[in-house]
Amino acid sequence: MKRTLFIIKITFTLLVLALAILPVILSSHPWPEASRDYLYEHALTDTGAVNTVSSIYLGYRAMDTLGETLVLLVSITGTMGILINLGRESEEEEAVSFSLAPEKRPTNAQRTHLLEVVSSKLGPVVLLFGFYVMLYGHISPGGGFQGGVIVASAIVFLALGTETQTKLTNTNVLGRIEALSFLVLIIAATSGVFFESGFFGNPIKSGSSLSANFIILLNIIIGLKVGTSIAVMCIAMMGGRRGH
């Protein structure tokens, strides 16, 4: 009886929702071209970006990007807060407080030497690539989020490897960069209010050759924020580096 009730509920749910979304997906209304045409004309002069996608999400609709950054901040804070208590149960570890208890790593003995050497050699290269993607976001596909994630994976490589000694994998340093870049982002967003171009407006007058600088600035800040926060979470889940 319980089983049949379960089946009925699931079938009803699937049927109704499938029927509800099917017409929307299969609609044959022609896709609107007005935005594309507008951007074709005005994206470069309004925002200074050649990549029209960047001009949308960092120019015309920058508030959505801000919201997205807030989601990232809150979810990473929440994830660390939820997982942080797991490490407290195993007290005999050294002062690494975030690790998942079964993943005890007193030494790096579980990783092969091959992994450590290769990833520490790859780390700086990937880091450079990440910064490239971040900075060139307004000219070619890329941008703050994409570059930031690549930077995060580079930092994880550096943390996995042991050949390099760098402060970049210290969670304190990363946390500070994250906090500062978030503050600069909010200040950049609010600066528009005081510069008469509205909230999240471009404080540099559009049309001049400098107006792309605002997008580059936003790309860098967002990239740093995203990169460092994801890196902190990954390093914390890995159990920290040996010696930390």
Place this chain on the structure above:
Amino acid sequence: MVIERILIFLLALIGFTAIVGAKNIIKKVFGLNILNAAVVLLYILEGSRIGDQAPILGEGITNMVDPVPQALMLTAIVIGVCVTALALALAVRLYKATGSLEIDTISERLRSEH
């Protein structure tokens, strides 16, 4: 054409079935991801119908695809990833608390708690 959209629809349906019907909570999170991916594909696919060149201005670019869905989906993908991370952290915590990943066992064991 239509066949692509039917496939996207089936993908969304598979994801949704996993969310509702799967007993393992990790599979529910998989389902959420599949559903998100299906919707992202839908937006990008439909937005690309009106052109055939990448939306980056330059020499000889006359027929771009619509950049608006791509920008919207950037946001949606990041939000989806963040929510997945949070869901997985909660799932790990539930596993530590009850020793099981099946939703029915978890509710049973937590119900009898304190």
Place this chain on the structure above:
Amino acid sequence: MSIESLFLSPVYLPMLGAALILVTKHFFTDRQRRAVEYLSALIAFIIPLIAFIFLIKPVLEHHQVHMILGTWETTLGIHYHFDGLSFLLIMINLLVSIPVWLYSRKTGPHQETFTIIFLIQSASIAATSLTADLFNLFVCLEVMGVTSYVLVASSEKNKAILSSFTYLIFSATAMVFFLIGTFGLYRISGSLAYDTIAQAKNLLSGSDLLVARLSLVLIVVSVLLRTAVIPLSGWLVGAHSNAPHAVSALLSGVLIKIPLFALVRLLLLVTGTELLGSILAWAGGISTLLGILLALREHHTKRLLAYSSVSQIGYVVTAYGLALASGLETEEGALLLALALLYAFSHALAKATLFMTVGRACDAVGSKDLHVARGALSALRAQGERFPITGIAYLVAFLSISALPPTIGFWGKNSLVYLSKGHGANYLLSITSVFTIVAYLKLSGIFLPRKNQETQHVEPSSTALTSLSLIFLTLLLLAGGFWYTDLQTFVVQVLSPLGATNATLTSYSALQDLLKTGLTTTIALLLFFIGSKTRLERYFEARRESTASFPNLFFGFALMVAVMAWWLLFPGGAL
């Protein structure tokens, strides 16, 4: 400073505050971080409050601001719209968030990042009230959602983790359906701004109209999930009862109402939503009765309060639905919407106070079970509370939610029920008023003196901030009651550019209502005494706690979509 720069302050000032706290957390000591938290709360809540006091006059003069963020000149940008509705919603948020935050200093979650997330949630609530763009609404709702999941999970009890997980999966899936709806509407209209979408939709016909209506249904049901009407309310009991007390107060007070009213902006511009309103009115009515019956079955204090939230939000949704059904441009519709908002305000105050006082009482007594918890007043006095502020605040909130004078709830609920006469849901609302009083009488048991006079050893704790927040809320509840007619005139006038110009509540007699209230209270007292003396209560009560299961949650979601889609697609005579 012009009005343009003032009205966005509740959006960016909390974000600024959160950024400051984050920086202090990483660079300075713990004590300095706590100090900066107070500074940020000042920036985030008090400065916008002052700014909004300056905005009272422009809002009364129906000065609306419709702008595109960033002053771009195309509809591709994000439209924001400030008018009376946003003003009122943001005021509700500020007036409830301030006491809740003060309360959390002593009682609430003590994690380092609590205030950061609290402030970000406040910013997202303000942004939801102001936005006039569909995808921005999606992003703001997601920020609100993610902060809720994290805040509920900050309780660290395992049940809270499960409730947070359930809420997360349910809400995230609904937001994907919201995205599908946005897809449909963008395809139809080529824009994401409410006014362009509505303009395009009102000209449609044939299969395009079908697609547009379905998309709208998906969007409306996804937003209704956050409001937790029956059948979409399965997640609320777990989340609100297992969260920390301050978080429950905020969630029940503010977060279940703002998305509902943010949707008004879109529904206002779209024609043909009368049937949608009727469905909402019935859903609200059923929600009211079912919610309170489920509340009566509970013997866990916070679960009782959570089910009562489901019941009370039903009142708001009924009035809202009736407003939609009569058309928001008519006098009657505008008045109903104003009453819905006023009742939402009074419930926000009352429910926040209830969660905070009951939370404190249960902590002092050490149990949340109604059969066990007794003697809260003496326990609180042992903890250092000289004057029984918690008890008095509880009493006033009890009066407000039971619709007894002289609180704001008395006027608000009775005006609402009066205006709903003529619609079937009116009977449901009236019956529920009786049961509400019974349920809260049952809850008040925790304040009765203990049977055996054993003293409990509790450490005295200073209660200054908590008392301050409770006094603030109590004063608001009473002030709202004394000056209700002025408040109502203010709200109606502020909202009236949405509808007709001078709607007034005529032919409403307070005397009639006093008689009705007296009758309701007497019946309730009788029922309560009969129930508690006989063993009837024990048979009625829930044996085991029910946890929301995923098939049930999504079944409710599909049911709501089915009902709305059926009615919107086959309008049976109307447009």
